[in-house]
């Protein structure tokens with residue numbers, strides 16, 4: 450199986466839409482392969498994640514995927530910097546422990562990106578501003594007061610990868626015209642913030658895992674963590690304050706879906722012929 454065929458399989462697998470949000474209309478075929486190639490070629494990668502909830506706490510979608518990507522890129526010898534609001538940093542630190550990686554997330558501030566000199570920007574489930582300059586959740590509620598303008602980094606000319614599942618995240622500006630009809634409240638919440646390569650998934654964590662699987666194939670290295678590690682990661686981040694963005698509960702669920710469904714997705718990615726597609 451060629452690398453691009455494998456990536457097409459991954460796009461379909463992680464693009465499954467259990468929340469019936471309409472995200473499958475927002476898939477850009479071929480972008481997952483291109484995103485993996487840009488990651489393999491990058492030296493300094495800045496990863497933004499975290500969709501602040503009602504009191505500013507982190508949700509269980511975003512940070513786990515961002516951490517899996519950060520660990521994979523660090524294993525490939527790249528410099529990686531995670532960035533988010535201060536309230537979300539504790540969750541990232543707790544999750545990094547489960548992955549046995551020393552990743553030191555930093556709070557977003559003006560000049561964050563410039564100081565790190567990233568040659569690739571990555572967003573995993575980060576709010577992206579809408580046409581009116583405000584940030585919205587998928588219920589159509591304005592959340593501008595609790596979002597740091599991390600998405601401004603992606604309005605420049607740097608190469609970037611956006612991962613999302615709803616149309617209101619950084620990167621979705623690439624398919625802006627489709628969001629209004631594909632997604633509930635789309636006209637209001639659609640993000641105008643574009644990216645070079647867009648990975649749309651049923652759950653944003655799945656998109657990040659799909660990219661790690663593609664990176665494994667591209668580099669011939671087993672980079673994707675297993676179900677036991679994911680359970681430890683989820684347990685760690687929920688203990689550190691992460692909640693489910695759909696139910697609002699501090700539970701081992703993501704987007705209202707039970708942990709077992711996410712572990713099945715990880716296993717399905719592991720079952721792909723990743724080694725056979727290496728370097729092709």
Ligand code: CA
Pocket residue numbers: 510574614652653694704
């Ligand atoms: Ca989500």
